[in-house]
Amino acid sequence: MKKKPIIIGIESSCDETAVSIIQNRYVLSNIVIHQYIHKKYGGVVPELASRLHDKNMIIAVHKSIHSAKIKKNEIDAVSFTLGPGLIGSLLVGASFAKSFSMGLDIPLLTVNHIQAHILTHFIKNSNINNYCPKFPFLSLVISGGHTQIVKVDDFFQMKILGSTLDDAIGDTFDKIARILGFHYPGGPMIELFSKNGNYKKFYFSKPLINGLNFSFSGFKSHILQFIKNKLKKNPLFIKQNISDICASIQRTIAEILLEKMQKATLKTNIFRIALAGGVSANYEIRRMFISFAKKNKKWEIFIPKKEYTTDNGAMIAITGLLKYEKKLFDNIYVSPYSKFKEF
Structure with a gap:
């Protein structure tokens, strides 16, 4: 019997050095090395990120191969993130993947980072349903750098x-968190404090954007002005109300996302929804989508397990495997790109 192909996936688009190995859509290993040093700078420093990828890449690959309990010459192809992302970080991953491909004389598979987040749902047991969505479905991609509604036909x-049209949802969370005095990354801190808060305490208006596009810059400015006005009257306002502020902000953002997806389902007549990206780990967003789907029987909701929400090598490996099955190979002359390109 012919062996099922083994694919290694390399992700280095931002500040996580992630390597995973997949066979038959099952994850054999999933190694992520985090770059915590960026916390003291209040955000990712691109040059520092690329240097740390260079330092961590070989370590992550060795750990992944060891954890998968295979030998490197058993790997059938190498996949890696071509873009979008930080160009220096992407170049580190691309250079390593190309060398790995040439050294083992195995095919090279390039991966679009956003597609990979969506295709995470085709890893075995990767979402809360433990089965894959059927085509067509709608995907809400929410991460530090992206906020998109995508129709997936195949x-x-x-x-x-x-x-x-401006800020991504994850970046919005982090910028609002900075206003509240939290350190980077601030999104998880808003979620943490919101758990003991009353989301009805404060009202924040939602951006009025036509169609299925989003805008968060005005919302962020509204929060900033709200906080400034409150602090003028009471310098301890944030400290005394932090949980309620966080709960109210988080609830409003979750409602914005849910309302847009309701519009998308009515426009397309597609009621299978798959969340993807780092912000899909947010408890309130997950809870609201699940709750809405329970009340609206047409909806079928797919949410990744938390280890597959943030950037990881498994999403790159599964995309690589799916391209391998279709023989969609690439050559070593491909160049990484920093800005989003159409699929």
Whole structure:
């Protein structure tokens, strides 16, 4: 019997050096090395990120191969993130993947980072349902750098229906967190404090954006002005109300996302929804989507397990495997790109 192909996936688009090995859609290993040093700078420093990728890449690959309990010459192809992302970080991953491909004389598979987040759902047991969504479905991609509604007709047939006109949702969380005095990354801190808060305590108006696009810059400015006005009257306002502020902000953002997806389902008549990206780990967003799906029987909701929400090598490896099965190979002359390209 012919052996199922083994694919290694390399992700280095931002500040996580992530390597995973997949066979038959099962994850054999999933190693992520985090770059915690960026916390003291209040955000990711691109040059520092690329240097740390260079230092961590070989370590992550060795750990992944060891954890998968295979030998490197058993790997059938190498996949890696081509873009979008930080160009220096992407170049580190691309250079290593190309060398790995040439050294073992195995195919090279390039991966679009956003597609990979969506295709995470085709890893075995990767979402809360423990089964894959059927085509077509809608994906809400929410991360530090992206906020998009994508219509997915097949593995590599995707169309963007809506996107952010300015700030991405994850970046919005972090910027609002900075206003509240939290250190980077601030999104998880807002979630943490919101758990003991009353989301009805404060009202924040939602951006009025036509169609399926998003805009968060005005919302962020509204929060800033709200906080400034309150602090003028009471310098201890944030400290005394932090949990309620966080709960109210988080609830409003979750409602914005849910309302847009309701519009998308009515426009497309597609009621299978798959969340993807780092912000899909947020408890309130997950809770609201699950709750809405329970009340609206047409909806079928797919949410990744938390280890597959943030950037990881498994999403790169599964995309690589799906391309391998279709023989969609690439050559070593491909160049990484920093800005988003159409699928």
